[in-house]
Amino acid sequence: MIQPAKKIMMVRPKHFGFDPASADSNAFQHKEGAEQKNDIATEAIAEFDAAVTKLRANGLEVLVIQDTNKPEKPNAVFPNNWISFHENQVLIYPMMAENRRWERRDEILDEVLGESEKQIIDLSEFEKESKFLESTGSVVIDYVNDLAYACISARTDQDVLEKMCEVLKLEPILFEAVDKEGLEIYHTNVMMCLAADYAVICLESIKEEYRDAVVAALTKTGHQLIELSMDQIYHFAGNMMETLDESGNSVLVMSDTAMKSLTIDQKETVAQFSQTLSIHIPTIEKYGGGSARCMMCRLE
Numbered sequence: 001m002i003q004p005a006k007k008i009m010m011v012r013p014k015h016f017g018f019d020p021a022s023a024d025s026n027a028f029q030h031k032e033g034a035e036q037k038n039d040i041a042t043e044a045i046a047e048f049d050a051a052v053t054k055l056r057a058n059g060l061e062v063l064v065i066q067d068t069n070k071p072e073k074p075n076a077v078f079p080n081n082w083i084s085f086h087e088n089q090v091l092i093y094p095m096m097a098e099n100r101r102w103e104r105r106d107e108i109l110d111e112v113l114g115e116s117e118k119q120i121i122d123l124s125e126f127e128k129e130s131k132f133l134e135s136t137g138s139v140v141i142d143y144v145n146d147l148a149y150a151c152i153s154a155r156t157d158q159d160v161l162e163k164m165c166e167v168l169k170l171e172p173i174l175f176e177a178v179d180k181e182g183l184e185i186y187h188t189n190v191m192m193c194l195a196a197d198y199a200v201i202c203l204e205s206i207k208e209e210y211r212d213a214v215v216a217a218l219t220k221t222g223h224q225l226i227e228l229s230m231d232q233i234y235h236f237a238g239n240m241m242e243t244l245d246e247s248g249n250s251v252l253v254m255s256d257t258a259m260k261s262l263t264i265d266q267k268e269t270v271a272q273f274s275q276t277l278s279i280h281i282p283t284i285e286k287y288g289g290g291s292a293r294c295m296m297c298r299l300e
Contacts, residue, residue: 001143003196004242005298007061011079015072016044018287022097028289043283051279059245071102078294081134085299089119093135094126096155126160133160137187140194145221146170151177153184173217175210180230189293191233195242197273202228226269235261236291250274255281255291
């Protein structure tokens with residue numbers, strides 16, 4: 001597989017909102033104003049629709065899946081946490097919050113796969129052991145070099161990661177990363193984005209004893225490092241995804257919040273490799289604690 005995504009899946013939410021079940025392990029969610037549930041859900045749907053329109057207008061192939069009305073799933077807009085698609089396999093993942101497990105729907109697999117004969121591998125049995133791995137939120141994959149970068153957290157268990165790597169024939173690169181309060185970062189894709197030729201990463205967040213190994217791995221694979229500050233990851237600057245448009249051009253997708261946080265030098269470095277495209281999703285970011293990358297599940 002090549003590194004950038006040629007086709008993505010996004011889920012149009014029905015009941016988006018602040019989720020107490022996931023807030024304890026996600027420092028990027030904010031509760032202020034969360035009681036305005038109907039307004040928040042309406043704003044999130046509007047943001048989602050505008051984002052899809054903009055992505056498609058810029059030549060990206062997007063498959064939109066409709067969320068179901070029941071049960072209510074406040075995080076359904078983030079499908080990259082429960083499933084991942086690969087050349088010959090589809091993996092289903094163990095989720096920490098019980099209400100996120102409701103996002104796993106057979107009809108989504110049917111719609112995406114059609115007559116495809118990809119092997120479906122279900123790792124959700126690890127939930128019985130209280131071990132979790134939330135797909136490409138927990139793991140940033142180097143598809144070209146068969147590497148899996150992951151910061152260990154309550155949502156990213158080493159045993160499940162090793163099983164995933166065994167199935168996909170990946171080499172795990174584990175490390176610990178913390179936020180500005182010294183708490184573990186719940187998902188790797190909050191502080192790291194891997195493109196074909198560069199890595200956008202907050203090295204500051206990685207504990208010192210792991211930092212050199214991560215840099216060495218990225219350098220060995222020829223990735224130019226674009227370093228983020230701790231403040232920038234709070235603006236979701238790590239939560240980006242490299243895609244290809246219909247002409248085969250590299251497009252780095254991020255939120256408006258992330259784009260505004262980047263320095264001139266960072267933007268100029270990215271511009272050597274990719275066009276940039278930002279989407280306006282402040283409601284989804286504030287109450288969901290996730291951003292553009294979390295909303296996009298790679299299909300191809």
